Amino acid sequence: MSLTSAPTEEAVAGAPAPVAPGRAARRGPRLGVNPRGFAFALGLLVVIELLTATLVTSAYVPRPSEVGSALLSEIGEGDILSGLGDTLWAYLQGLGIAAGLGVILGAALGASNVAYQTFRVVIEFLRPLPSVALIPFSILLLGVGSTTTVAMIAYASFWPILFNTYYGVRGVHATSVETARSFGVGGLGVFFRVQIPSAATSVAAGVRISASIALILVITVEMLTRSGGLGHYIVRMQVAIRTEEMYAGIFLVGLIGYLISLVVGHLERRVVFWNVDSREDGGR
Amino acid sequence: MRRRAGERHVAGDGGDRTGILHVEELRKRYAPDTPLVCDGLSFNVNQGEFVAIIGPSGCGKSTLLRMIAGILSPTSGDVWVGGRRIDGPPPEMALVFQDYTRSLYPWLTVERNVRFPLAKRRDLDKAEKAERVAEAIRTVGLTGFEKYSPGQLSGGMQQRVAIARALAFQPQILLLDEPFASVDALTKEGLEDTLLDVRDRLGASGNTMLMVTHDIDEAIYLADRIVVLSKPPCVVAEELSVDLPVPRTQVESRSHPEFLRIRAYVHDVMGLTDQRRRTHGGPQPSA
Ligand SMILES: Nc1ncnc2c1ncn2[C@@H]1O[C@H](COP(=O)(O)OP(=O)(O)OP(=O)(O)O)[C@@H](O)[C@H]1O
Ligand SMILES: [Mg+2]
Numbered sequence: 382m383s384l385t386s387a388p389t390e391e392a393v394a395g396a397p398a399p400v401a402p403g404r405a406a407r408r409g410p411r412l413g414v415n416p417r418g419f420a421f422a423l424g425l426l427v428v429i430e431l432l433t434a435t436l437v438t439s440a441y442v443p444r445p446s447e448v449g450s451a452l453l454s455e456i457g458e459g460d461i462l463s464g465l466g467d468t469l470w471a472y473l474q475g476l477g478i479a480a481g482l483g484v485i486l487g488a489a490l491g492a493s494n495v496a497y498q499t500f501r502v503v504i505e506f507l508r509p510l511p512s513v514a515l516i517p518f519s520i521l522l523l524g525v526g527s528t529t530t531v532a533m534i535a536y537a538s539f540w541p542i543l544f545n546t547y548y549g550v551r552g553v554h555a556t557s558v559e560t561a562r563s564f565g566v567g568g569l570g571v572f573f574r575v576q577i578p579s580a581a582t583s584v585a586a587g588v589r590i591s592a593s594i595a596l597i598l599v600i601t602v603e604m605l606t607r608s609g610g611l612g613h614y615i616v617r618m619q620v621a622i623r624t625e626e627m628y629a630g631i632f633l634v635g636l637i638g639y640l641i642s643l644v645v646g647h648l649e650r651r652v653v654f655w656n657v658d659s660r661e662d663g664g665r
Numbered sequence: 666m667r668r669r670a671g672e673r674h675v676a677g678d679g680g681d682r683t684g685i686l687h688v689e690e691l692r693k694r695y696a697p698d699t700p701l702v703c704d705g706l707s708f709n710v711n712q713g714e715f716v717a718i719i720g721p722s723g724c725g726k727s728t729l730l731r732m733i734a735g736i737l738s739p740t741s742g743d744v745w746v747g748g749r750r751i752d753g754p755p756p757e758m759a760l761v762f763q764d765y766t767r768s769l770y771p772w773l774t775v776e777r778n779v780r781f782p783l784a785k786r787r788d789l790d791k792a793e794k795a796e797r798v799a800e801a802i803r804t805v806g807l808t809g810f811e812k813y814s815p816g817q818l819s820g821g822m823q824q825r826v827a828i829a830r831a832l833a834f835q836p837q838i839l840l841l842d843e844p845f846a847s848v849d850a851l852t853k854e855g856l857e858d859t860l861l862d863v864r865d866r867l868g869a870s871g872n873t874m875l876m877v878t879h880d881i882d883e884a885i886y887l888a889d890r891i892v893v894l895s896k897p898p899c900v901v902a903e904e905l906s907v908d909l910p911v912p913r914t915q916v917e918s919r920s921h922p923e924f925l926r927i928r929a930y931v932h933d934v935m936g937l938t939d940q941r942r943r944t945h946g947g948p949q950p951s952a
Binding site: 554556557559560561562563564565566570574575578579581653654655 | 734
């Protein structure tokens with residue numbers, strides 16, 4: 382072999398052909414439809430329909446078809462839809478605030494030992510406190526209404542995002558940091574160009590956890606404070622013993638949860654595409 | 666100053682600090698009450714020289730390179746680069762890390778990884794940066810893979826991305842920590858020649874290279890001089906110059922009598938390191 386630069390031919394020959402590069406190959410299924418899963422769900426509905434039509438004849442366990450027609454007529458009247466709108470809006474606001482504050486404060490704590498030492502005791506005290514325990518306090522302070530709902534959602538979903546961001550920034554591998562430093566990148570550059578991006582997978586995991594916590598919180602607070610939204614709708618229907626409508630409300634909450642996890646999973650695969658965890662679950 | 670293989674190296678004989686790189690009595694202990702990793706390393710690297718460092722696994726080779734690169738501070742001793750004592754990463758140096766998977770950034774494409782050290786440089790315009798990046802990627806034979814992310818490449822390809830990134834930086838001193846450990850034999854030969862090429866192209870003013878390797882043959886083929894480290898805590902067990910004719914070529918150089926002689930000698934030195942340390946009054950191994 383001569384002194385010409387020649388790793389090229391042999392090296393590239395054994396490698397995958399350089400076509401269709403980029404993220405697409407990594408992304409996995411899109412908002413994937415899982416035919417088998419849907420078939421099973423439909424089958425289950427049919428079985429429940431048959432059971433409730435024959436064996437289980439309690440007035441409190443309506444047939445899925447009755448729930449379905451109740452849902453359609455409620456949608457026609459608009460009551461359930463405005464509840465759905467309130468719930469979604471509070472959910473988005475609460476989660477958005479939590480994400481913004483959680484990422485900024487988590488990153489700040491991760492960047493500075495002094496900040497971490499300062500806030501640590503307060504954080505460790507507040508974190509295990511179940512957020513629903515704060516509802517009475519929040520009602521006194523903020524009154525009954527969407528402000529309390531949003532505040533409680535934000536409070537509860539703040540913690541996973543805060544801690545995941547903190548540990549993500551902290552957990553960056555020494556070699557990643559040293560690489561940047563060896564190229565003369567300074568402290569601030571290392572923070573923004575290495576620590577923050579490498580924390581992204583961990584932040585995404587935090588957001589995924591908080592996305593479900595926020596849904597639990599929004600429904601709970603709406604039920605407890607009776608301040609509108611799907612939670613309140615479900616309680617109203619329960620009190621009025623309109624079981625079909627009540628189940629229609631519950632079904633909608635379940636549907637929101639399902640769609641949220643689809644959307645969050647999809648975003649995660651796109652934004653932190655390099656993360657193995659977020660690619661594990663295939664079609665849903 | 667060149668020594669023939671077989672001549673003794675006198676540890677700590679100083680050397681001049683005016684060389685491009687001078688390592689003086691480096692000691693490293695990672696934490697109190699842990700054993701020393703490096704125990705008084707001294708050697709000198711001249712401008713344009715290719716020096717290979719070999720030593721048994723775990724003897725502190727990576728530790729040494731990280732101290733030279735200014736990202737790990739020694740417990741005692743100094744590193745001098747271009748006549749200046751360093752206390753941080755010197756701007757004329759780049760290090761190719763042994764742990765290339767952690768060293769590449771998975772959120773950046775191959776191209777952006779290679780561009781990373783240039784991204785914030787104000788003295789280069791966009792076109793110059795692009796040219797350097799393309800050139801470096803071409804040099805390691807990864808043209809066509811610019812838009813891949815590191816996770817989509819094989820281990821050997823990732824290692825070549827890391828090398829390309831260091832080349833794009835165009836350092837005066839290139840430090841390499843077992844850069845070819847996970848490429849196949851053919852690619853390895855190609856990359857070895859690429860390194861020699863890069864050096865030739867930059868001429869006498871150009872690249873000083875300091876490379877850690879496990880591979881004695883690779884060290885002889887590439888280097889002008891070989892520094893053999895002892896078992897931990899490591900000291901310089903031996904320094905020898907490689908007087909193989911240039912230009913070196915894989916087949917001819919590796920069958921040259923001088924190559925075979927040095928090879929036998931280095932094997933001997935590495936096998937006898939313990940005994941040599943005893944005869945030369947170094948610290949005794951405890952067990
Ligand atoms: N960050 C660290 N903290 C504590 N000890 C360390 C650290 N890095 C390395 N060491 C210790 O220093 C010693 C030498 O490690 P080093 O990685 O420098 O060896 P090496 O010669 O590069 O080995 P190899 O050939 O296997 O790469 C080892 O005993 C290791 O446990
Ligand atoms: Mg090593």
